[in-house]
Amino acid sequence: MTAPVSTVLIRGTGLLGTSIGLGLRARGTTVLLHDPSPSAQAVAQDIGAGRAYPVDAAGVLIHDDGPSPEVVIVAAPPDVTGQVVVDSLRRFPAAVVMDIASVKVQIAADVAEAVSEGTITAQDAARYVGTHPMAGRERSGPVAARGALFTAAPWVVCPNEHTAPEAVESAEQLARALGATVYRMGAEEHDASVALISHLPQIAASLVASRLQETPAGSLALAGNGLRDTTRIAASDPQLWVQILSANAPQIVEILYGVREDLNRLIGTMEQPTAPGSRLDIAQLIAEGNAGQARIPGKHGAPPQAFAVVTVLVDDTPGQIAAVLADVGEAGVNVEDLRMDHSAGYEVGMLEISVVPGHKQELTDALTARGWKVV
Ligand SMILES: NC(=O)c1ccc[n+]([C@@H]2O[C@H](COP(=O)([O-])OP(=O)(O)OC[C@H]3O[C@@H](n4cnc5c(N)ncnc54)[C@H](O)[C@@H]3O)[C@@H](O)[C@H]2O)c1
């Protein structure tokens, strides 16, 4: 495999920085790492994301005798990303500097301000490219990192009129090398889009899950997939999300006004569920949700496709999932999606394997013949 770039420096070795390091190292890139948190940096190194960039006693980056990074990737929290980007543009005068923060207007403004204050030149700023991989997890830190995190995920690249074409090309090449699909758009359009497709879902999940704080354990034991599906990201890091939501507040609040209107209408309807028109109102709400949900693209950004699900009962013991998947592989059926479901109080799990509908019967027969219980 040819490395997309020979040497990169990743500043910030949490979930995203470490995942990028793992992915790039697997493709032959030399990865240098720096994080002000010694433990985040040590874990990232230990799991193979790269080697430490030298720092002085105060933790400030110093000259490395090895090859200089061609690309610096800033994977720090949004609040400090602008400042680390500007520092990187100054410190590495030949490097492309890209960030991956979840908001883009604020970072671009920080870079523009550094130019107007004279901290960096306009030529320096031309080496900066804002980007945002649309892949992540509800967990933070390098322990949660995965080299394959970006496979088939969208990765937004947000050049502005001052960005050098070579810098855009480097950032896009790197994103594609990690398996992502590149989308190019302006920072404003990006922030408006993610307000709806990323920030509103986080708020909705947090609002739903926050209702559960006082719920008796007996009620929670009944939870099925509905609750799990709508609350996974409610486990996200508050420190990160306070920075994301406050940086994009003007875009988000416009959407929340609309949600408030819909909620008020629904409350009015539910207060009088038997009044004329109430049932129609409720049906309309669900139907409008159906219409929105059906527009979400599926795997690889392709139009959504209804997959067939084959559910296999597995013991809750190590090695069971791998054994099922080995048999799926032998049956020659491609897995489109996979999820594991546990029933409270039982030592078994249900492995849901999504396949294209035409392969459902074939896979069911093949797994049954190999002794699996398909339910
Ligand atoms: N978590 C996600 O799902 C996700 C997805 C896409 C993009 N992002 C963006 O990626 C960035 C990192 O998020 P994460 O989830 O990896 O967070 P994280 O908390 O796992 O990691 C952030 C790391 O940055 C380090 N850091 C703090 N200040 C720093 C500085 N001045 N210089 C260098 N490093 C510094 C922290 O010590 C920490 O190790 C954020 O800007 C976030 O918006 C996150």
Ligand SMILES: O=C(O)C(=O)C[C@]1(C(=O)O)C=C[C@@H](O)C=C1
């Ligand atoms: O899937 C998750 O857990 C995420 O947090 C991913 C997700 C998102 O899709 O909204 C969250 C925030 C990031 O900026 C990018 C991706």
